[in-house]
Amino acid sequence: xTQAPNRRTAVETLRxxxxxxxxxxxxxxxxxxxxxxxxxxxxxxxxxxxxxxxRVRGAPAIGIAAAYxxxxxLQSAALSQSSxxxxxxxxxxxxxxxxxxxxxxxFWALDRMRAKGTALLAQSASGNFxxxxxxxxxxxxxxxxxxCRAIGRYGAELLAVGGGVLTHCNAGGLATAxxxxxxxxxxxxxxQGKRLHVFVDExxxxxxxxxxxxxxxxxxxxxxxxxxxxxxxxxxxxGKVQAVVVGADRIAANGDTANKIxxxxxxxxxxxxxxxxxxxxxxxxxxxxxxxxxxxxxxxRSREEITHGFGRQTAPDxxxxxxxxxxxxxxxxxxxxxxxxxxxxxxxxxxxxxxxxPTKRRT
Amino acid sequence: xTQAPNRRTAVETLRxxxxxxxxxxxxxxxxxxxxxxxxxxxxxxxxxxxxxxxRVRGAPAIGIAAAYxxxxxLQSAALSQSSxxxxxxxxxxxxxxxxxxxxxxxFWALDRMRAKGTALLAQSASGNFxxxxxxxxxxxxxxxxxxCRAIGRYGAELLAVGGGVLTHCNAGGLATAxxxxxxxxxxxxxxQGKRLHVFVDExxxxxxxxxxxxxxxxxxxxxxxxxxxxxxxxxxxxGKVQAVVVGADRIAANGDTANKIxxxxxxxxxxxxxxxxxxxxxxxxxxxxxxxxxxxxxxxRSREEITHGFGRQTAPDxxxxxxxxxxxxxxxxxxxxxxxxxxxxxxxxxxxxxxxxPTKRRT
Numbered sequence: 001x002t003q004a005p006n007r008r009t010a011v012e013t014l015r016x017x018x019x020x021x022x023x024x025x026x027x028x029x030x031x032x033x034x035x036x037x038x039x040x041x042x043x044x045x046x047x048x049x050x051x052x053x054x055r056v057r058g059a060p061a062i063g064i065a066a067a068y069x070x071x072x073x074l075q076s077a078a079l080s081q082s083s084x085x086x087x088x089x090x091x092x093x094x095x096x097x098x099x100x101x102x103x104x105x106x107f108w109a110l111d112r113m114r115a116k117g118t119a120l121l122a123q124s125a126s127g128n129f130x131x132x133x134x135x136x137x138x139x140x141x142x143x144x145x146x147x148c149r150a151i152g153r154y155g156a157e158l159l160a161v162g163g164g165v166l167t168h169c170n171a172g173g174l175a176t177a178x179x180x181x182x183x184x185x186x187x188x189x190x191x192q193g194k195r196l197h198v199f200v201d202e203x204x205x206x207x208x209x210x211x212x213x214x215x216x217x218x219x220x221x222x223x224x225x226x227x228x229x230x231x232x233x234x235x236x237x238x239g240k241v242q243a244v245v246v247g248a249d250r251i252a253a254n255g256d257t258a259n260k261i262x263x264x265x266x267x268x269x270x271x272x273x274x275x276x277x278x279x280x281x282x283x284x285x286x287x288x289x290x291x292x293x294x295x296x297x298x299x300x301r302s303r304e305e306i307t308h309g310f311g312r313q314t315a316p317d318x319x320x321x322x323x324x325x326x327x328x329x330x331x332x333x334x335x336x337x338x339x340x341x342x343x344x345x346x347x348x349x350x351x352x353x354x355x356x357x358p359t360k361r362r363t
Numbered sequence: 364x365t366q367a368p369n370r371r372t373a374v375e376t377l378r379x380x381x382x383x384x385x386x387x388x389x390x391x392x393x394x395x396x397x398x399x400x401x402x403x404x405x406x407x408x409x410x411x412x413x414x415x416x417x418r419v420r421g422a423p424a425i426g427i428a429a430a431y432x433x434x435x436x437l438q439s440a441a442l443s444q445s446s447x448x449x450x451x452x453x454x455x456x457x458x459x460x461x462x463x464x465x466x467x468x469x470f471w472a473l474d475r476m477r478a479k480g481t482a483l484l485a486q487s488a489s490g491n492f493x494x495x496x497x498x499x500x501x502x503x504x505x506x507x508x509x510x511c512r513a514i515g516r517y518g519a520e521l522l523a524v525g526g527g528v529l530t531h532c533n534a535g536g537l538a539t540a541x542x543x544x545x546x547x548x549x550x551x552x553x554x555q556g557k558r559l560h561v562f563v564d565e566x567x568x569x570x571x572x573x574x575x576x577x578x579x580x581x582x583x584x585x586x587x588x589x590x591x592x593x594x595x596x597x598x599x600x601x602g603k604v605q606a607v608v609v610g611a612d613r614i615a616a617n618g619d620t621a622n623k624i625x626x627x628x629x630x631x632x633x634x635x636x637x638x639x640x641x642x643x644x645x646x647x648x649x650x651x652x653x654x655x656x657x658x659x660x661x662x663x664r665s666r667e668e669i670t671h672g673f674g675r676q677t678a679p680d681x682x683x684x685x686x687x688x689x690x691x692x693x694x695x696x697x698x699x700x701x702x703x704x705x706x707x708x709x710x711x712x713x714x715x716x717x718x719x720x721p722t723k724r725r726t
Binding site: 033034168199201202203204205207210211214215218223224225226227228229230231232233234235237261262264265266268269271272306307309310311312313314315316318319320321322323324327 | 396397531562564565566567568570573574577578581586587588589590591592593594595596597598600624625627628629631632634635669670672673674675676677678679681682683684685686687690
C-alpha cells in the first residue's frame with residue numbers, strides 16, 4: 001500500500017503498472033474520503049477480495065478490475081502448455097465471477113477475456129499469451145474512458161439549463177475508469193458552463209454517496225449538498241431538484257434496472273414529484289439474456305453493515321436485518337437511459353433492442 | 364447517573380423521585396441500545412439540555428419532561444413573593460419553550476403548567492405552589508399513560524389480522540410515558556394474540572429506529588427486522604408490508620403531519636404501493652392554530668449528525684449538509700389518524716374539528 005499524494009486532481013481509480021508481468025493498483029475506496037490510499041494487487045486473490053469488500057466498486061470498474069485480475073491469475077501458469085493454460089483461464093474466470101453476483105459488467109469483461117484467451121490459444125500464440133490478455137484488459141480500460149465521456153455528452157444535453165439534480169450512491173470516476181456515468185453527466189455540464197447543484201444521497205449502509213460522490217464533486221468544485229437518504233423526498237417537495245441521474249449495475253431487456261439499494265425509492269419519489277429520472281450506463285450494463293428485473297439476482301450482504309456501520313454498534317444484539325445490496329427500478333419509472341451510443345427514450349424492450357442489438361452471451 | 368438493571372421489562376422513560384423538592388430521572392436515550400443509563404435532572408437547565416440533545420425525545424415525552432422541568436425551575440424561587448413567582452414561572456416556561464421548536468406537545472404541556480401556576484397564584488395558595496405544580500406535571504404524566512393505551516386499542520382494530528407493518532423513527536414507550544403511540548398499536552396487537560412482523564426503518568441521522576424501536580420490540584419479543592431507510596420501498600414492493608404506522612410531532616388543522624424526517628418519503632412510497640399509512644398521536648399533538656403543514660416550523664439540526672454520525676467522519680471536510688429534523692406529510696397521504704378519542708378517517712379539516720374541538724391557545 002502506498003499513500004498517494006493528496007493534491008492529485010484526476011481520480012485514477014485503477015492503473016496497471018509495468019508489462020504483462022506487472023500488477024494492478026487501485027484506490028481503496030473503503031478508506032475514502034479521509035485517506036486516499038492505493039492498494040497493490042499482485043495476484044488474482046487480492047483482486048477478488050478487493051471486489052468482494054468494495055475496495056473497488058461500481059459496475060464498470062469491477063469489470064476492469066476483473067479483466068486485469070485474469071492477467072494476474074495467469075501469470076503463475078506454465079505458459080508452455082496450451083491445454084493447461086486453457087484450464088487455468090476457465091478456473092480464474094469462474095473464480096472472479098463469484099466475487100459479486102449483480103453487476104453484469106463483471107461477466108461481460110470476463111467473457112471478453114475468455115474470448116481473447118481462447119483466440120490466443122487457438123493461434124498457438126502462447127508465447128504472447130499474457131501480453132495478449134493484458135492488451136485486452138487495457139483495451140477494456142481505455143474503452144471505458146471513452147464510453148464515460150460519451151455518456152456525459154449525451155446526458156448533458158438532457159440537462160439543458162443545469163439546476164438542481166440528485167444522485168444516489170456513486171456512479172462517478174471511482175465507479176469507472178474515469179469520469180463516471182451519472183457523474184460524467186454533471187462533470188460535462190460543468191465543462192459546458194452550466195451551473196448545477198447536486199444533492200447527494202449518503203446511501204446507507206456503506207455511504208458511497210457521502211464518502212465517494214461528495215468527495216468527487218468537491219474535488220471538481222461542483223456545488224453539492226449531502227443529505228440522508230430519507231431526505232430525498234423532502235428536497236424534491238421543496239422544489240430543489242429538477243432531475244435525478246443514477247448509474248446501473250444491470251439492465252434487463254425490458255429496461256428494468258438494478259442499481260444500489262434505495263434507487264427504487266428515489267425513482268418512486270421522483271415520479272410522485274414529476275421529476276425526470278435518468279439512468280446513465282454503458283451498453284455493457286444491459287443484459288438482454290434477462291427478460292425483466294424479476295430475474296436479476298440481488299446480492300444480500302452482511303447484517304453488520306447495518307448494525308455496526310462505521311465502527312460502532314447502533315442496534316441491539318440479535319436483531320434481524322434485511323440487507324439487499326441492490327433493488328430493481330421498473331422501466332416505467334425511468335424517463336431515459338443515457339448510453340455511450342445515445343439516449344434511449346422512451347425505455348422499452350423495442351427501443352433497447354434497437355439501440356443495443358442482439359443478445360449477448362453470459363458467463 | 365445510575366446504571367439501571369438490564370433485566371427490567373417495562374420501559375420507564377421518565378420518573379419523578381420524591382416530593383415537590385425532588386427531581387426528575389429519565390433514560391438517556393442517546394446511550395441506548397448498548398447501555399440503559401438513567402440521568403438525574405435536578406434543575407431546569409439539565410432538563411433543557413436533555414430535550415435539546417435528544418436524551419429524552421418523542422413529542423409526548425418532551426411534554427412530560429418539560430412539565431417536570433417547570434417544577435424544577437420553580438424550586439429555587441422565593442415562594443413567599445407571589446409576583447416574583449409569576450415572573451419566574453413565565454421565565455422558566457419561555458426558556459423550556461426554546462429547547463425544540465417542532466413538537467407541539469411541548470407547548471401544550473407548558474400552557475397547562477402556566478394555567479395551573481397562574482390559578483395557584485390567584486388563589487394565594489403560594490404555600491402549596493410547588494406541590495400544586497408537581498401534581499399537574501404528574502397528572503400530565505399519568506394521563507399520557509392512559510392516552511397511549513387508548514391509542515393502542517383503537518389502532519389494533521385497524522390491524523385486524525396482524526401481518527407485516529412498517530414504522531419509522533421511535534413512537535414507542537421511550538417517546539411517551541409508557542407504551543407509545545405507533546408502537547402501542549403493535550403492543551396491543553401482540554396482547555390480542557395477533558402475529559406481527561415489524562419492519563423498522565433505522566431512521567438516519569440519529570438512528571432512533573435502530574437504537575430505540577428495535578430495542579423496544581426486542582424487549583417485548585415482537586418479531587422485527589431492521590432495515591436502512593432506503594430499503595422501505597423494496598420491502599413494500601416485495602409485498603412484506605400491509606400497513607405503515609408512525610407517530611407525529613405536530614398535526615395542523617387540515618391534517619398535515621410533521622414527524623421525523625423521512626416520514627414523508629415513507630408515506631409517498633406507501634401510497635405508490637397501495638399500503639394504508641396511519642398516524643398514531645394523542646389529541647395534544649394537534650395544533651389547530653396552524654392552518655396547514657406549510658406553517659409548521661421545521662427544526663434544522665447540525666451538520667455533524669450526518670457527517671460524523673457513527674463516531675467516525677464519513678464525509679469529506681467542508682461538504683454542505685441539509686439536515687431538517689422533520690418533514691410534513693400532507694393529509695391526502697394519511698388514511699387515518701389514531702387518537703385516544705378514536706380514529707379520524709378520512710383525514711380532513713372537518714373530521715379533525717369534529718374530533719378535537721375548538722382551537723387551543725399556544726405558548
